[in-house]
Amino acid sequence: MGKGWCLFFLFWPVAAVVSCAMAPWIGWSFPYDNAQAASNLGIRIDGLFYLILIITAIVFIGTQAALVYALWRGANNRKERADCVHGNHNLELIWSIIPGVILLFLAIYQMNIWADFRIKKYFPEAAVKAPIAEITARQFEWRFRYPAIGKILQQKPQPDDLYSVNELHVPFGKPVMIQLRSDDVQHSFFMPALRIKQDALPGLQIPVWFEANKPGTYDLVCAELCGWGHYKMKAHVIVQSEDEYQNYLKTLTEQQFYDGLGKIAATENNSENGSESEATEK
Amino acid sequence: MRFGFSHLILLLLFPLISFPGCEQPQVEFVFAKKTKELMPEAAGPVKAALVKQFGNPFALTQFEGLPTNFGDVQATVKTVEASGADQPLIRFQATGLADSYDKLQGLPLEWTSGKGQGHISRIKEYNFETGTIAVEKSAEIDPQPGDTFLVECVRLQFGRDLYNRHCMHCHGMSGEGTGPTSRYLNPPPRDFRLGIYKYTSTKSTSKAQEADLGRTVKEGIAGTYMPSFKLLTEDEVSAIVNYVIWLSIRGETEKKLDDELFLDYSKEVFAERTSEEGGETREEVLEELKDFMEEDFPDTLEFSTSSVSEAWEEANLEDAVVIPKTARVPDTAESRERGRKLYLSEKTKCASCHGPQGRGNGTATQDFWTNPATNEKYPNRGLHDIWGNQLPPRDLHRGIYRGGRRPIDTYRRLFAGIKGTPMPAFGGSLSDAELWDLVNYVMNLPYEGNR
Numbered sequence: 001m002g003k004g005w006c007l008f009f010l011f012w013p014v015a016a017v018v019s020c021a022m023a024p025w026i027g028w029s030f031p032y033d034n035a036q037a038a039s040n041l042g043i044r045i046d047g048l049f050y051l052i053l054i055i056t057a058i059v060f061i062g063t064q065a066a067l068v069y070a071l072w073r074g075a076n077n078r079k080e081r082a083d084c085v086h087g088n089h090n091l092e093l094i095w096s097i098i099p100g101v102i103l104l105f106l107a108i109y110q111m112n113i114w115a116d117f118r119i120k121k122y123f124p125e126a127a128v129k130a131p132i133a134e135i136t137a138r139q140f141e142w143r144f145r146y147p148a149i150g151k152i153l154q155q156k157p158q159p160d161d162l163y164s165v166n167e168l169h170v171p172f173g174k175p176v177m178i179q180l181r182s183d184d185v186q187h188s189f190f191m192p193a194l195r196i197k198q199d200a201l202p203g204l205q206i207p208v209w210f211e212a213n214k215p216g217t218y219d220l221v222c223a224e225l226c227g228w229g230h231y232k233m234k235a236h237v238i239v240q241s242e243d244e245y246q247n248y249l250k251t252l253t254e255q256q257f258y259d260g261l262g263k264i265a266a267t268e269n270n271s272e273n274g275s276e277s278e279a280t281e282k
Numbered sequence: 283m284r285f286g287f288s289h290l291i292l293l294l295l296f297p298l299i300s301f302p303g304c305e306q307p308q309v310e311f312v313f314a315k316k317t318k319e320l321m322p323e324a325a326g327p328v329k330a331a332l333v334k335q336f337g338n339p340f341a342l343t344q345f346e347g348l349p350t351n352f353g354d355v356q357a358t359v360k361t362v363e364a365s366g367a368d369q370p371l372i373r374f375q376a377t378g379l380a381d382s383y384d385k386l387q388g389l390p391l392e393w394t395s396g397k398g399q400g401h402i403s404r405i406k407e408y409n410f411e412t413g414t415i416a417v418e419k420s421a422e423i424d425p426q427p428g429d430t431f432l433v434e435c436v437r438l439q440f441g442r443d444l445y446n447r448h449c450m451h452c453h454g455m456s457g458e459g460t461g462p463t464s465r466y467l468n469p470p471p472r473d474f475r476l477g478i479y480k481y482t483s484t485k486s487t488s489k490a491q492e493a494d495l496g497r498t499v500k501e502g503i504a505g506t507y508m509p510s511f512k513l514l515t516e517d518e519v520s521a522i523v524n525y526v527i528w529l530s531i532r533g534e535t536e537k538k539l540d541d542e543l544f545l546d547y548s549k550e551v552f553a554e555r556t557s558e559e560g561g562e563t564r565e566e567v568l569e570e571l572k573d574f575m576e577e578d579f580p581d582t583l584e585f586s587t588s589s590v591s592e593a594w595e596e597a598n599l600e601d602a603v604v605i606p607k608t609a610r611v612p613d614t615a616e617s618r619e620r621g622r623k624l625y626l627s628e629k630t631k632c633a634s635c636h637g638p639q640g641r642g643n644g645t646a647t648q649d650f651w652t653n654p655a656t657n658e659k660y661p662n663r664g665l666h667d668i669w670g671n672q673l674p675p676r677d678l679h680r681g682i683y684r685g686g687r688r689p690i691d692t693y694r695r696l697f698a699g700i701k702g703t704p705m706p707a708f709g710g711s712l713s714d715a716e717l718w719d720l721v722n723y724v725m726n727l728p729y730e731g732n733r
Contacts, residue, residue, distance in 0.1 A: 141502055141509040156732040157681050159613075159725070165501055166512040228463050232448070234513060259610035260690035 006071045013064035017057070031192040038218060038239070039210050042195030044113050051109070055102060120207055124175035127209045132170065134179040137187035137200040140229035142220060144168050149249050153179070155205075162252045166235040168220060170212055171245040177209040188224035191237055197223055212239040310338045311456040311532070314475065316540040316548075323568060324547035327575055328539045331583050336532045339442060339455055340388045341404065344434040347588060349595045350528045353437020355382045356394075359429045360413070371406055371416040374425050379433065383440045384410035391417060392432045398423030405433070441525030444518055448511060449526075457529035459669075467507045473669055474526055475533020477590065478702040481685030482597075485604055486698040486707035489597035495523045497686070505682040531590050538586035547571055604694045604709070611718035613726070621723025624716055630708065632720075635665065640678035640727050647675060651704075668702040681728030692721045 024034045030046070037043045074082065115122045131153045134145040144167075147153040148160035170176055180189050182200040189208060190197045193216075198208045212218075222233035240248070313332070317325050337343030344352045357378035365372055379386070386408040393401050401423055407416035417423070446455070454461040457474030464471045472479070479490040481498060496519050502510030511519070545551065547567075555562045596602060611617050625632045625640075637643040647664045660666050667673045676684075685691050685700075696717050699707035708717065 139507065139509075143504070154732070157728065158732060159729045163687060165504075165510040228451075228466070229509065232509060236513060256688055258688045258690050260604075260606045260693065261609050 003072075003075050006068060006075050009071060010068045013060070013068075017061065020057075035193070037193070037195045038212055038214055038216065039194040039196065040213055041113070041117055041210060042193075043213075045117075045195045048110055048113060052106065055106075117209075123177065123207070123209050124211070127175040127177035127211075128207070131177045131179050131207070133168065134181060134205075135168070135189065135200075136181045136183050137189065137222065137226075137233075138183035139185065139227050140222075140233040142166055142168070142233070142235040143183075146249065146252070149246070149253065162249060162256055164252060168235060168237045169245055169248045170237060170239050171242045172212040172215050172239040174242075175209055175211040177207055180206040180208050185226050186224050187222045187226050187233070190221050190223035191218055192221070193218040194237075199224060212237075215239050215241065309340075309455050311336065312454075312458055314458075314533070314536050314540060316544060317536060319548050319550070320540065320543055321547050321549050321552045321571075323571055324543045324575075327579060328536065328543070331539065331579075332532065332536055335535070335587065336528075339446070342389060342435040342438050342442065344390060344438075345587070348528065348531055348591050349598075350531070351437050351524050352435045353382075353440070355379060355433045355436050357431060357433060359396075359425050359427055359431070361427055362425050363414075365419075370419060372419045372423075372425065373407075373414055373416045375413050376415055376431075377413065379410075379413055382433070383436050385439065385443060386415070386433055386436065389436065389439055390434045391415070392434060393423060393425075394430045394432055396424070396426055396429035398425070398429075437521060438525060438528060441521035441523075441528075444514070444522050445525050448514075449522065452507070457526065457533060469506055469673075470669075470671060471507070473533075474530045475537065476668065476702070477530040477534040477593075478668060480700050480702055481691075481695075482698070482701065483604060483690075483694055484597050484602045484698065486701070486709065488602040489593050491598055491603065492520070492523050492527065495526060496520060499523065501686065503684045505680075505684050527594060531587075531594065534590040535583075535586045538590070539582065542582050542586075546574075604697045606690070606693055606697075606714055606717070608714045608718070610689050610693075611715055611722065613722045617719050618723045618726050620716075621719035621721070624712070624720050625723055629711065630720070635675040635704070636678055637675070640724070642675045642677035644675060665704045667704075673703055678724055678727045679730075687725075689718075689721055689725065692725055693717055696720055 019028075023029045027033065030037075037046050074080075120128065129152075132146065134153060136143045136145070142165065144164045145153075145157065146162040146164075148158070148162060151158075151160070154161075180198055180200045181204070182202045184202060186202070187200040188197060189200055191210070194210050194212060196208065196210045198206060200206065216239055218237045218239065220235040220237045222230055224230075226233065238248075311332070313325075313329060317328055320328065333343075335343065335345040344354075355378065357376045360375045360377050363373040363375075386405050389405050391403045391405050393399050393403070401420075403417040403420070403423060405415055405417060408414070417425075445453075451461045451463045452467065452471040453459055453474065454464070454471075459471040459473035461471065477489060479495065479498075481503070482488070482490040482494045484491055484494070498508070499511050499514070499519050499522060501512070502508050514522070552567060554560050555567055556564055624630055625636075626638065633644055635642075635644040635646045650659045650663055651665060652658065653660055653666065653670075655668075660672075662672055665673045665675060683691060685695060695705070696712070697707065697709040699705045708720075712720070
């Protein structure tokens with residue numbers, strides 16, 4: 001082994017560390033200029049990410065430094081012969097137990113966040129009670145079905161449901177839940193700014209909750225290669241105040257029940273349909 | 283192995299090896315099947331006329347009298363670069379283009395002052411940063427600082443670029459509906475060249491409004507592969523619609539010319555005419571064709587273009603839109619019952635296609651239908667659209683509304699029919715109240731078991 005090779009093997013870990021450290025400044029970090037996550041859960045997930053990053057960085061730098069040191073020592077010292085060791089029980093115990101402890105720590109440490117995000121029992125109660133919309137992923141767009149104003153989202157479509165495509169409106173500052181479906185193949189509901197990602201599977205209805213913590217327009221993209229038009233499967237999530245959100249639903253109602261003359265027959269529909277459903281149940 | 287310098291170089295070169303970038307394909311607008319079936323002497327002038335009026339995707343051409351927003355931009359020559367006698371291009375910097383589209387390559391440039399006044403050059407190169415334009419040198423032009431010119435088709439080019447990025451891979455470069463991804467789709471992408479669009483707000487004889495096409499682009503067509511392009515801006519959508527209508531006008535002009543020539547000068551007719559039964563010689567037919575081309579073809583061409591243009595202009599007038607005379611009849615059980623009776627009645631015959639239960643399985647789907655274009659029976663049972671595709675009547679229980687789910691959308695489908703399909707227009711035969719009853723009945727079908 002020449003000194004050139006030592007330098008070569010030193011160069012790559014140094015380049016890796018430097019480029020990782022510089023990443024946030026050249027836009028290779030979290031999306032939207034390394035902005036803080038737009039959901040509280042997202043901030044906690046970022047915390048996990050940084051914790052793992054720090055642990056792996058320490059391990060990486062330590063092992064690489066040891067490797068380069070061993071190479072350098074071998075290259076400079078032609079008299080000293082390397083020993084051939086057939087197993088060292090103590091060393092093996094050390095390099096098994098230390099990573100094991102770290103992994104166990106990570107596995108236990110992240111359990112709360114995982115449970116809060118994925119296990120329906122731990123979802124915020126208010127969000128579970130009134131899912132705001134059913135989201136149907138299909139090649140290659142996102143379709144949304146909201147319940148009528150003041151109503152609860154039903155499993156089956158209702159005549160007064162409100163529909164939109166590629167534009168999801170969400171009130172901010174409170175946890176909301178959506179029901180995720182797929183019409184055709186596997187898709188993935190991904191909001192990078194909120195750090196929310198969930199696969200959509202045909203035949204399943206998957207609940208997803210999130211709480212946006214600042215108003216704005218965020219991207220909703222498909223994160224599962226779903227066909228030739230995967231790249232164009234992009235929508236906007238518009239996070240706005242409760243008032244603006246209710247206004248949006250009103251406008252949507254007006255648009256959807258437009259009869260060509262500017263008169264809205266929607267309210268009549270609502271009361272009439274409501275009374276009838278009671279009648280049929282009896 | 284000792285470390286060698288050459289090894290280091292090789293290793294460092296690996297990440298640097300990259301593939302050359304992809305270039306935009308140089309393609310041409312395709313011609314209709316019917317044009318190809320004309321005898322070459324008849325097809326030639328048709329193709330020449332189309333290229334003259336519409337150019338090609340990478341060399342768009344402005345043609346006066348089309349209801350298209352070509353988007354001319356006025357500009358002035360600032361400085362002219364000196365160029366040697368052996369250089370084929372002449373370069374100059376221009377002012378006035380800073381606010382317009384940044385890709386002008388391939389567009390016609392009409393000189394409005396100076397030596398080349400009235401002459402049209404093609405832009406060969408364009409640099410938006412420096413405002414430098416390169417055109418081919420010719421004896422007619424001699425750009426000098428202060429000369430003014432028009433860059434034509436700027437808006438059309440903007441629409442073309444958006445179309446090629448978002449729409450072309452299905453709808454094809456010429457709007458012929460056979461782009462590379464079209465083979466995976468059912469229903470197949472629309473062929474724009476007939477100028478017929480299904481989901482419109484206009485009367486049954488009118489073309490589509492620009493707003494209708496814009497709505498389709500933004501909302502997509504549920505139940506088909508047409509996705510929503512809601513993230514495009516209003517300006518981009520209108521540019522795409524502008525370009526799509528222009529493609530339609532091109533296709534319709536071609537179709538009108540073909541229809542004019544097809545009866546006498548298709549390859550098949552030519553073979554018949556020169557056969558023993560026809561008794562004509564090749565020279566006689568060619569002579570007749572030559573007379574037609576000299577005397578009648580220019581008028582035919584002008585009439586074709588202008589009639590198509592007028593139809594598109596008329597569709598965008600206010601009185602082309604279907605507007606109900608009365609507001610929607612309240613969606614009550616009585617109204618739906620009246621609608622149901624109408625649906626099953628002999629007056630509407632809805633059930634003959636859509637089925638007595640609205641499942642899209644009426645008796646008409648078992649018949650062999652006649653193709654109105656060829657007067658021959660289709661090889662398959664069931665209904666077909668004007669593009670020749672098999673078209674099952676809609677299952678009304680699915681709650682998927684391709685043309686939009688507003689009551690007015692369903693009303694318009696009933697009032698004006700669906701263009702290019704066997705769905706008839708009921709605007710004359712049914713009253714407004716009856717139409718609304720039908721709307722209430724049909725729009726309630728998907729929810730019968732849901733409440």
